[in-house]
Amino acid sequence: MKSIARIVCEHPFFQGLDGEFCDLVCGCARNVRFNQGDYLFHEGGDADYLYLIRYGQVALEIAVPGKPPVRFQTLHDGDLVGVSWILPPYHWAYDARAITLTRAIAMDAHCLRKKCDEDPVLGYDVLKRLLPILTSRLHATQLQILDVYGAPEQLE
Amino acid sequence: MSDDLMVPEPVRVLRRQQELATTWTLELESGRAGRRSFLPGQFNMLYIFGVGEVPISLSGDAGQSETLIHTVRAVGPVSNKLAALKPMDTVGLRGPFGVGWPMAAGEGADLLIVAGGLGLAPLRPAIYHVLRHRERYGRVILLYGTRSPDDILYAGQLEEWNKRPDVEVHITVDHAGDDWLGKIGVVPSLVPTLGFDPEDTVAMVCGPEIMMRFTVNALRDAGVEDESIYLSMERNMKCALGHCGHCQFGSTFVCKDGPVLSFDRVRGLLSLKEF
Ligand SMILES: Cc1cc2nc3c(=O)[nH]c(=O)nc-3n(C[C@H](O)[C@H](O)[C@H](O)COP(=O)(O)OP(=O)(O)OC[C@H]3O[C@@H](n4cnc5c(N)ncnc54)[C@H](O)[C@@H]3O)c2cc1C
Ligand code: FES
Numbered sequence: 001m002k003s004i005a006r007i008v009c010e011h012p013f014f015q016g017l018d019g020e021f022c023d024l025v026c027g028c029a030r031n032v033r034f035n036q037g038d039y040l041f042h043e044g045g046d047a048d049y050l051y052l053i054r055y056g057q058v059a060l061e062i063a064v065p066g067k068p069p070v071r072f073q074t075l076h077d078g079d080l081v082g083v084s085w086i087l088p089p090y091h092w093a094y095d096a097r098a099i100t101l102t103r104a105i106a107m108d109a110h111c112l113r114k115k116c117d118e119d120p121v122l123g124y125d126v127l128k129r130l131l132p133i134l135t136s137r138l139h140a141t142q143l144q145i146l147d148v149y150g151a152p153e154q155l156e
Numbered sequence: 157m158s159d160d161l162m163v164p165e166p167v168r169v170l171r172r173q174q175e176l177a178t179t180w181t182l183e184l185e186s187g188r189a190g191r192r193s194f195l196p197g198q199f200n201m202l203y204i205f206g207v208g209e210v211p212i213s214l215s216g217d218a219g220q221s222e223t224l225i226h227t228v229r230a231v232g233p234v235s236n237k238l239a240a241l242k243p244m245d246t247v248g249l250r251g252p253f254g255v256g257w258p259m260a261a262g263e264g265a266d267l268l269i270v271a272g273g274l275g276l277a278p279l280r281p282a283i284y285h286v287l288r289h290r291e292r293y294g295r296v297i298l299l300y301g302t303r304s305p306d307d308i309l310y311a312g313q314l315e316e317w318n319k320r321p322d323v324e325v326h327i328t329v330d331h332a333g334d335d336w337l338g339k340i341g342v343v344p345s346l347v348p349t350l351g352f353d354p355e356d357t358v359a360m361v362c363g364p365e366i367m368m369r370f371t372v373n374a375l376r377d378a379g380v381e382d383e384s385i386y387l388s389m390e391r392n393m394k395c396a397l398g399h400c401g402h403c404q405f406g407s408t409f410v411c412k413d414g415p416v417l418s419f420d421r422v423r424g425l426l427s428l429k430e431f
Contacts, residue, residue, distance in 0.1 A: 059340060068333045074340040076349075099337055136345060139370065143342040144330045148364040149273035149303040 056102025164248025197256030203248030272363020301343025
């Protein structure tokens with residue numbers, strides 16, 4: 001069986017991380033499993049963990065009053081779920097739900113934040129890994145808001 | 157200017173099939189023999205007498221072109237009338253026009269076919285061609301993005317292609333309810349997840365222009381050369397023959413030199429508003 005250190009440091013999010021840093025962040029990690037339909041977190045909840053998907057599929061959802069929730073993104077093997085853990089006041093902005101059996105690494109956000117604060121070089125490295133994810137999700141959101149496939153009257 | 161190409165020939169509608177809420181596929185008589193052969197990516201001008209004429213891509217199989225297949229989304233005066241045509245009704249036909257997808261240039265390479273919404277219609281003849289001559293191409297990946305699960309065009313056919321071991325089909329929708337277990341997200345975000353060889357890939361992209369712009373960015377970020385990215389451009393057209401200048405961009409006439417153009421030729425055009 002793979003050690004948690006290997007799993008964490010081979011995950012695309014942490015791949016190539018300096019060995020010493022890898023040991024540091026592994027101290028914040030544990031294996032978790034979500035069955036189909038389980039929530040990873042709920043909108044408004046404390047962002048105490050971030051999740052690195054090992055395999056499975058997680059949907060990000062926004063609850064709409066009186067209607068079924070709207071799913072706006074799915075995340076898959078190798079993806080990171082949850083970015084609010086790094087942004088004060090550390091609250092989730094949406095729901096995340098496993099739509100297939102999902103195995104992931106849960107990283108304790110308090111622990112990781114503390115280690116990043118204590119060692120700014122590690123903190124900077126983690127931020128550099130997070131920024132491209134944030135940017136690509138921002139671009140994706142822009143495209144979704146434009147509703148490019150919508151009816152013509154909605155495009156104008 | 158040849159009368160043959162300027163004067164619409166009346167042809168009959170043979171069949172009409174609803175695809176989506178506002179999208180219909182028409183099967184038309186091919187008219188004069190010359191109209192039967194076309195290249196994947198070419199279009200016809202369809203004329204509703206007394207209303208107007210619009211370019212509509214050929215969306216059927218060029219290898220079986222006894223009749224002509226067009227998929228039309230009802231968005232305005234002409235397309236509304238086209239979509240409402242019934243079997244035995246008559247429509248004016250000119251074409252086929254334009255330069256199609258780089259089916260020959262893509263031989264020996266991997267193909268990345270990226271369609272957004274109705275953009276799958278002009279790409280479908282290219283897919284038929286690839287499947288008919290599968291041995292001529294390397295890895296074949298089809299990415300399809302659309303608004304919601306209810307807006308998936310040719311859903312049954314996508315499912316069939318997905319079952320083939322020699323084609324990779326990835327479908328994603330912008331948003332969905334909890335009964336959809338597929339991918340959700342925009343189609344360009346699939347590009348970095350594919351693990352393809354950018355130097356040996358020819359990309360064919362068709363969809364709303366903004367979707368094409370984002371997709372081109374993702375393809376270039378992945379290392380695909382500008383010359384290997386082909387787009388089908390939509391511009392208002394009148395003559396479709398390179399005479400009237402309606403679709404002109406610099407020295408390029410989208411009707412005659414396109415609609416399929418490589419990105420290095422349309423770089424400036426993509427970021428411009430319709431003129
Ligand atoms: C080479 C080429 C191939 C094409 N192939 C197809 C095809 O296979 N099927 C098809 O349905 N259309 C296709 N089109 C687009 C079609 O020609 C236009 O949508 C046409 O303008 C429709 O004419 P209309 O009179 O119905 O609407 P218009 O009066 O021209 O437009 C009505 C409204 O719809 C908007 N609009 C126009 N086109 C679109 C669009 N594509 N998507 C969303 N909103 C739009 C306009 O901005 C306007 O507000 C193609 C265009 C080109 C240039
Ligand atoms: S439509 Fe007349 S030049 Fe292209």
